[in-house]
Amino acid sequence: MTAFSELETEKMRDRVAQQLARSRARSTALTDAVDEHDLVRQHSKLMSPLVWDFAHIGNQEELWLVRDVGGREPVREDIDNMYDAFQHPRADRPALPLLSPVETRSYVREVRDKVMDVLASTPLEGRKLVENAFAFGMIVQHEQQHNETMLATHQLRTGDPVLHAPLPPAPPGPVINREILVPAGPFTMGTSVEPWALDNERPAHQVHVDAFVIDKYPVTNAMYLEFVTSGGYDQQQWWSEEGWAYRQKANLAAPRFWVRDGDRWLRNGFGAVEPLVLDEPVVHVCFYEAEAFAAWAGKRLPTEAEWEKAARFDPDTGRSRRYPWGDEDPGPEHANLGQAHLRPARIGAYPHGESAFGVAQMIGDVWEWTSSDFHAYPGFVAFPYREYSEVFFGPDYKMLRGGSFGADAAACRGTFRNWDYPIRRQIFSGFRLARDPRPDELR
Template identity: 35%
Template sequence: MQETPTTQDGADDLRNALSADFRRVRAFSERLCEPLVTEDYGLQTVVEASPPKWHLAHVSWFYETFLLRPFLAGYRVFHPRFEYLFNSYYEQTGAGFWPRAERGLLSRPTVAEVYDYRHHVDAAMLRLLAECNASDWPRVAMRLQIGLNHEQQHQELLVTDIKRHFAYNPLRPAYIQDLPQSPIADPVPLGWRAFEGGVVSLGLETSGPHEAFGYDNERPRHRAFLEPFALADRPVTNGEYLEFIGDGGYENPALWLSDGWAEVQARGWRCPLYWEQVDGAWQLMTLSGMRPLNPAEPLCHLSYYEAEAFATWAGKRLPTEAEWEHAAEEADITGNFVDDGWLHPRPAPEGEGLKQLFGDVWEWTGSAYLPYPGYRAPAGALGEYNGKFMSNQMVLRGGSCATSLDHIRPTYRNFFYPVERWQFKGFRLAETLR
């Protein structure tokens, strides 16, 4: 969120800015939960989607574990067992963690107690920010920036997990009844943007006086060679995916990777997640309840396997993450984010150039989630944040309608298992130029 300071005045400015960011980010998590009723907070309908109250507590656990315990003298933990209940996957903290699949089985602590926990941590964090000495401040500032970005990740998960839980309910309840929606329309025509390729630089700078915040998996900056390529100027739409379905896309094994075809058969997939046919017409579940399918909107909630099968059907491919980042490097970070309040993808606008690189839907790439050349995970428990997941997952880029605008950047690497669908995931097509 902030750049590394080079002077004492810069350090003071950073301290003030991070204090303001802390208040803002913490308040937004609670604002996202305002539409919920008490019964909603403990829902866990599938393993990958956690209960809202767990998210609220876990992000507080993060500050308590990595900032308050090491740096605030005399800090009193809110509850000694919360270290175990609200740890997600950090092995090196030594406390262990409650199984992910069983987070929804805990009626206690109550929702009220979780909010008390948050407010206890908030008060202590503000004290730490006011009292932190100069020798500790560089480490505190670094960890706080990670903590704020970590909470923003969980804000996105709050939105997507609530949608997953509500879609499980046959009543198809609305999280927010009157969210805005786009008029039903046909997609804007698909165009292409060509790139020359060659040797390009990717990732964030590893060090420097004005080093921007980024996760360790975005570093070090390195070179890559790209063949000439072209990217579609917008993501694939619902209307285009309907053509794939109508052409027997889910019945044709020739279009699918072996693992993808096995998942289609085992899970009975015949359309993206949240799509339903009602009286012969396609509808989809949204955070405002059920809506008619809009052909112009970017396609979302589908697995890597489905994206790859569509690309094969269309005679194209998915972009690599290097191609995507190179194309996005000079683009303005504008788009439909959680800040805009739509909580749903919007149709691409008319006009020239690449559209919707940021916001609306995360874009599957054809790249496995692997370390960059020269990468080393940081020492200690915080080194578990990204590095240990560099296996069997695929990279997504660009953010979604559930991502905060100030959380995303061209180098940001999201990653999920290829079978997962509950996030706002879509894709755009690519091709190699000869």
């Protein structure tokens, strides 16, 4: 248990208030960008209507902060079941008697007003749930995770573009996607000290990782285009048995949102169709596509432990950093995060974000598929509820690491773990390659 001075507590409250306001501004922008028809319709059976996501954000905030932390009377107890993600699959949610856009906006405002009163009056100590303002941080992350989901829904909608953002920074100079050898040895994986780390990131533990080689940058559109044009989607030899079965069932021929135009490929990004930017990381590929490309390239996907060691371990100090570049929070010079740009940045754009080994763009741009299944760390304890992580453990889900241009810094760090089905392509997912070292590289 941590005891805070009055000044430290007020600083923490100010930080929470800023994060809550920032996440709500993003939710509001994503929902205000479209009309009521677009808010209530389902743009894909893979996704909820945008209005469901927004009301669900408010409902989770009410459950945890108003009722649990604050001990206040419910605002809308009658809607709890309707906005319980485990009770209603996404495909079924449009048929529910959802709150209208007007009702939703009114509801989330009322909940937030009560939350700010709870924040001002709640001692941030004495219960595990409120230590270091954990419950508030959990809700900030929950809202930002749904903001990324809503951004993916925007990518799936049809019609003229409604979201706009400046281009990411350009690389400051020539870029070479070289390989980097990470020596064998132990490192500290996960965390026991990050205040808002979620249960599946905990606890910190030692993991021995054999030597491996990893690419400095993620796989680019240019690299992936070679796989497409060489017939990689038609050659079963590169695909796992499960991957080939899904490739045939789904008739995969290219990354999602690539558009064939005669002999060239374009990409549809939030309603704007344009030529591929060849040195951007490829995005919207599923695990099976990443796995097949890696086989075609004579390499493999990194394990989750390899990915985290390449991202966090500092061989000079022997410790694991919070982020690849160090312990300071992400800035615009470090990574492409938070929907600041509506696309991955070209490789080489963030030299200040490199890890101690020199591996680049491991945070932001695209979630990176790894070869690992989702599992608990040794000593895992579900907190504050089993349904956040524990019910998903097992071989059905593959791990993604690093965050995307749609992930927010509050919900993305060196230890943050994301997972999804290996068939998912609507998410902002890409990958980088790894391989076992040759004997001559270990001398």
